[in-house]
Amino acid sequence: MFGNLSALPADPILGLLAKYRLDENPNKIDLGVGVYKNEAGHTAILDCVKTAEKFRFDNEDTKVYIGPTGSALFNDKMTELVFGEHRVISENRVRTVSTPGGTGALRVAAEFIRSCKPGATIWVSDPTWANHTGLFQASGLTVKTYPYYDFENKNLKFAEMKAAIANVASDDVVLFHACCHNPSGMDLNQQQWQEMVELAKEKGFTPLIDMAYQGFGDGLNEDAYGVRLMADSVDEMILASSCSKNFGLYRERIGACSIIGKDSTVTDIANSVLLSVVRCIYSMPPAHGAAIVETILDSAELTTQWHQELAEMRNRINGNRQLLVDKLSEQGVSRDFNFITEQKGMFSFLGITPEQVQLLQDEFSIYMVGSSRMSIAGIANSNVDYLAKSIAKVL
Numbered sequence: 001m002f003g004n005l006s007a008l009p010a011d012p013i014l015g016l017l018a019k020y021r022l023d024e025n026p027n028k029i030d031l032g033v034g035v036y037k038n039e040a041g042h043t044a045i046l047d048c049v050k051t052a053e054k055f056r057f058d059n060e061d062t063k064v065y066i067g068p069t070g071s072a073l074f075n076d077k078m079t080e081l082v083f084g085e086h087r088v089i090s091e092n093r094v095r096t097v098s099t100p101g102g103t104g105a106l107r108v109a110a111e112f113i114r115s116c117k118p119g120a121t122i123w124v125s126d127p128t129w130a131n132h133t134g135l136f137q138a139s140g141l142t143v144k145t146y147p148y149y150d151f152e153n154k155n156l157k158f159a160e161m162k163a164a165i166a167n168v169a170s171d172d173v174v175l176f177h178a179c180c181h182n183p184s185g186m187d188l189n190q191q192q193w194q195e196m197v198e199l200a201k202e203k204g205f206t207p208l209i210d211m212a213y214q215g216f217g218d219g220l221n222e223d224a225y226g227v228r229l230m231a232d233s234v235d236e237m238i239l240a241s242s243c244s245k246n247f248g249l250y251r252e253r254i255g256a257c258s259i260i261g262k263d264s265t266v267t268d269i270a271n272s273v274l275l276s277v278v279r280c281i282y283s284m285p286p287a288h289g290a291a292i293v294e295t296i297l298d299s300a301e302l303t304t305q306w307h308q309e310l311a312e313m314r315n316r317i318n319g320n321r322q323l324l325v326d327k328l329s330e331q332g333v334s335r336d337f338n339f340i341t342e343q344k345g346m347f348s349f350l351g352i353t354p355e356q357v358q359l360l361q362d363e364f365s366i367y368m369v370g371s372s373r374m375s376i377a378g379i380a381n382s383n384v385d386y387l388a389k390s391i392a393k394v395l
């Protein structure tokens, strides 16, 4: 049976990480995978996470099965974190399950959509996270794209996006990125969110919002603006969230999938389907990451500490954006890179050709995705001169 298989290429993001790890050049720079790094290039464990882990180690007294929903405390805390004091909570219209990471949340969402309508069409931004398309197709969904990023003008193609979404059928799903759009760093502003919400109401499609970077853009509440506005206005929506980046819990694989229904009865029915989807994929989620997050969010002191540590990560990334633009100009690069400082979150497209990206990798051991998506967190004071010089050379 295995003889019928043909080898598949490595994942464009994870394959790059493997290559970077093998590179022996001491000057190598990893701008590939979306992982936060400190000034020393290290992805350290947050202090609040260390404290919460210790608490769990000292207090956990069983490893018994947790059930398909995962931890109720984690689910409640995540629902509050994402939606704030929202009426969908007081109206009992939201149900949340813990999932193995944000990708697990998306896959649960995709399988749930398949249960609602096999082969449903889902619209994703062009471009979108490299794994979105494969993941939705693996659930039998039909993936179509709407225009989003204008590579030429380094801006949103908002008019085209709006025109495409205005033609979406009522039983289709539209995927939005809540904040820190991956891979472009271009987010919708408040007015544009409003227009998307109007379209969702008018056309009746189901919004699925992917929120992988809450707190990495402008702040925890600011980054949830679109999610909360959408939840305020539509009867049904789905949200996939992740604790990988904002809690730095990458390998613990913890995220959440929330569904909102038009009333609590409909939502309970939908939730029973969601739980059966979970049971058939991985039965129940891992507990460790959820225990860390719920311990932090259940403690005022640890929550304050987390807010500080999150702000530090956000500010460092924003500082890196300006630093790179300044250093490129110091190198005498005449092309305007100021757009990088206006974009949000972990990524921006540098806007160079795939050949130039390859040259950066082959000649200078600088790793970014072929589309020229850079993970800004990989920039540091110690490598930015080398980076700017190398970019100047390939330009």
Ligand code: LMR
Pocket (backbone or CB within 6 Å): 013, 014, 032, 033, 034, 035, 129, 131, 182
């Ligand atoms: C990324 O886009 O680099 C991250 O979301 C990590 C991943 O799984 O691809």
